[in-house]
Amino acid sequence: MKKVKILFILQRDDHFRNYISTNAFSELENSNECFFIASSSDNIGIISGRKELEKKENFIGFYPIDKESKRQYNDLSNILRWKYRKKSSSFLFFHNRLFVHLPKNNRSSILRIIKNQFKVLRIYLLGSKLIPNKIIDYLYKKIKINSVFFRLVKDVDPDLIIYPAKSSDPEVVYVQKTAQQLGCKSLILTDNWDNPSSKNIYWKKPDYLTVWGEQSREHSVNIQGMTKEHVFSIGTPRYDQYNEDDATSPFDFPYILFCGVYLPFDEISALKLIDKEVSEQKSIYGDRKIVYRPHPSRIMRDCFDNFVESDYSNIILDPQIAYNYKKKMRFIENNERKKFYEINRVDFPNLKYYPELLKNADFVVSGLTSMLIESLICGSKTLVIRYDDGVHYTSPHNCYRYFKHFEGIENIKGLSFCNEKEDLSNSLRSMVMDEKKYSLKEIKDSLQYFIYHDNTPYSKRLGKVVDSIFN
Secondary structure, rough: OOOOOOOOOOOOOOHHHHHOOOOHHHHHHHHHHEEEEEEOOOOOOOOOHHHHHHHHOOEEEEEEOOHHHHHHHHHHOOOHHHHHHOOOOHHHHHHHHHHOOOOOHHHHHHHHEEEHHHHHHHHHHHHOOOOHHHHHHHHHHHHOOOOOOHHHHHHHOEEEEEEEEOOOOOOHHHHHHHHHOOOEEEEEEOOOOOOHHHOOOOOOOOOEEEEEEHHHHHHHHHHOOHHHHHEEEOOHHHHHHHHHOOOOOOOOOOOOEOOOEEEOOOOHHHHHHHHHHHOOOOOOOOOOOOEOOOOOOOOOOOOOOOOOHOOOEEEEEEEHHHHHHHHHHHHHHOHHHHHHHHHHOOOOOOOOHHHHHOOOOOOEEOOEEEEEEEEHHHHOOOOEEOOOOOOOOOOOOHHHHHHHHHEEEEEEEEEEEEOOOOHHHHHHHHHHHOOOOHHHHHHHHHOOOOOOOOOHHHHHHHHHHHHHHOO
């Protein structure tokens, strides 16, 4: 079998963690000529894994972030989401977010609001059906390929470019344009569950696409316009370790895990209700504690958002993320918005930590996030919050209403739902008292539509995809 020359492109720090540290490319590296390039920074900071990456003998070099092309790509993404809003309700959700979470009560804020209104009007105009596609073509062509990026790829002259993508970075365009100019094939690895239905429209389609599961494959065909035969459901490498049996509890007491979410949601009010419930119902909860794990890349909230452990009788902050979280809270107190976001990706733990945390929890409480998938893969039943917090447009009720990838999650075994804030205490109590259990096989079978899994490692599944492309 002919060896294929493959170039892997890594843009974000979590790409390194999700693909390099999991040996996701090992099958391809063993049987092909493989090379690597990476961004010199993760939008907001240096890639922490770069030293290990540099040790690879087939590592070619770093390319710089191009802020102008990123701005242009974000601009095009906003227009395309509006233009194709009827293809996915998730696009409309992200468009509506342009009207919320604006700073308030000072002169610079008023100017930002005015600027934002002009931005939205421009989106309405350029995303209108009356505007010919030639205008979108023009905006797409304006996104120039980073010159260092192009030189590095050209020096390798690959048969195939593989890029793990969240669909929100200009490298998606770099890859498509470069592959076309050099006459090679492109394969995008979809890094997140929601990407095919929410982040963007591929104006120029990649040659091939891998996705989490059959649901994402359907979205790639129906929303993105991909050819079904060019989309492969192979799961994600970061969940391979969740199947391992060795998962020592990080705590020496029984606990319920509360997982925070990325989008703004009033988690503090929920935690206060839970703390009160546990204190008043000790005969039910016993010596259980609540472990609160905020999302490491969380967006600022429009409500009081500082969790102070001493204010709670039964809730602790997950020690693994405590330093990062407390540092962020200080930035909020000092109105240092930029610094708050600069540390957004600093605190991703080793992937082995998640199964340890999830498998040993009595159960999990979570908003609408991929953590509900992770908890179920680990066999932990999960209470999903999807009520209106009364503060944020982005609270779970709207996430459930608009996000396409959450359609059908009621069919997943092991999930329960809290639809009203007033019912949170009773919902939590029911989770403790409910003796009904599903086997891990039953849970995983019900997840198969959303996240593909089998008994082979991700590296082999990816290897089969590449084999099918060239053979």
